[in-house]
Amino acid sequence: MKIMKDNEIALVKEILKKLGASEEDQELVAEATIDADLKGFTSHGLGRFPQYLISIEAGTINLEENITIEKETPAMALINGNSGFGQAVSYKAMQIAIKKAKEMGIACVGVHNSNHFGVTGFYSDLALRENCIGLVIANTDPAIAPLGGKKALIGTNPIALGIPSDTYMTVDMATSVTARGKIIESRRKGLDLPDGWALDKDGNPTNNPEEALEGSILPFGGFKGYALSLLIEVLTGPLVQAGYGNGVSGTASPDKDCTKGDLYIVIDPSKFGDFDEFKANTEDFVSQVRATGENVAIPGDLEVKRISEAEANGIPIDKKLNEQLKEICDNLDIDLDSYLEE
Incomplete structure (x- = not known):
């Protein structure tokens, strides 16, 4: 599955609207999310989005925010x-x-x-x-x-x-050596980590994302x-x-x-x-x-290339992320399939 740029923006905004976020917050979160995915930082884009829903439910994201200087x-x-x-x-x-x-x-x-x-x-x-x-x-x-x-x-x-x-x-x-989000993404996709990325809780090298998250990243x-x-x-x-x-x-x-x-x-x-x-x-x-x-x-060259490719071909949605998004959308009466493409 994949999602095109405009559909990802629309999906993020629709989910946040259903949750009661302001129009300004909908726009800014959607912009930042698609920016990450277009540049190839998928660990911080739509793949990280379910985390924000957990924070909203837990009350650690305040939907009524207003900054104070x-x-x-x-x-x-x-x-x-x-x-x-x-x-x-x-x-x-x-x-x-x-x-x-x-x-x-x-x-x-x-x-x-x-x-x-x-x-x-x-x-x-x-x-x-x-x-x-x-x-x-x-x-x-x-x-x-x-x-x-x-x-x-x-x-x-x-x-x-x-x-x-x-x-x-x-x-x-x-x-x-890598962002924590990439470790989380590897765990979600069931992938091993490359050598030299992480240590387990005992300080030993590990290729296991779960052990890395319990231990440390180099x-x-x-x-x-x-x-x-x-x-x-x-x-x-x-x-x-x-x-x-x-x-x-x-x-x-x-x-x-x-x-x-x-x-x-x-x-x-x-x-x-x-x-x-x-x-x-x-x-x-x-x-x-x-x-x-x-x-x-x-x-910056690599990001420019990735943006061009992602805008033309869409952003891949792995099976686990698709399941997470479907659960979110089903609970909010949103048709996820209408935003995705094969």
């Missing part, structure tokens, strides 16, 4: 998401950061008391649309054991960075990934008054209150000099990079 200066803000949809809270936080950056040159907005927001790059992309540089980081439920340790304590702690130019230039990655690049993940934990935990270490829940445990934190940083290149010159020099550098070899890739 707790602290503010011309160049920063601290936001309480009031347990709203992570996608809606994050969108609003990034819009505030963009507005402040256009006034001050750079802005930083921290968020706590939000929820899982999908893929990090969706929010850095918002800055690109406004000709700004976007940097987004977040922490998650413990998933990485400190280097030399056995027990997971640090999140997979994603980072996304986008540069405005004619070339889509962006990176969106976990600081673990950081990318050994000490470098571990160090980056650890520092992000501080910037998205203590700095923004959110949970950290063992105090983070809700991103992989949807029935628990989400205590993770986010940080949104935006830079307006036009405050440094002429924006067109900045963009031209960036494109010149991209050309230099591509000229070094036939198969040289720029961060």
Whole structure:
């Protein structure tokens, strides 16, 4: 089975409408969900959507959310998401950061008391649309054991960075060797994990997704990934008054209150000099990079290719996900088959 772009957006919005979400939340969650699937991050797209329904049922997602700005200066803000949809809270936080950056040159907005927001790059992309540089980081439920340790304590702690130019230039990655969502997706599909991804609860290498979720995921690049993940934990935990270490829940445990934190940083290149010159020099550098070899890739190239293919061919729906979606839709009197294709 597969689902086309417009049908996925319509399905997500219809489910959320039936559950009582606002039109704004329906739109933002649908946009973030399809963004993940089109880019190939299916572990954070429709495949992750059933988690949000569990959170709504458990009351850990507040359908009446309305963000609160707790602290503010011309160049920063601290936001309480009031347990709203992570996608809606994050969108609003990034819009505030963009507005402040256009006034001050750079802005930083921290968020706590939000929820899982999908893929990090969706929010850095918002800055690109406004000709700004976007940097987004977040922490998650413990998933990485400190280097030399056995027990997971640090999140997979994603980072996304986008540069405005004619070339889509962006990176969106976990600081673990893979995102936890891919482990969850592998478990759902009944697939083994590649070597070098995870350890079991005793610190032994494992290819079993269930054992990996009970144990820990390895950081990318050994000490470098571990160090980056650890520092992000501080910037998205203590700095923004959110949970950290063992105090983070809700991103992989949807029935628990989400205590993770986010940080949104935006830079307006036009405050440094002429924006067109900045963009031209960036494109010149991209050309230099591509000229070094036939198969040289720029961060973002793969996503552009995946988006084109997914828009043309649709997004695959595996058997288990189809079953999960059917159960959700049957309970809400929605005809799932009308949205899917063979």
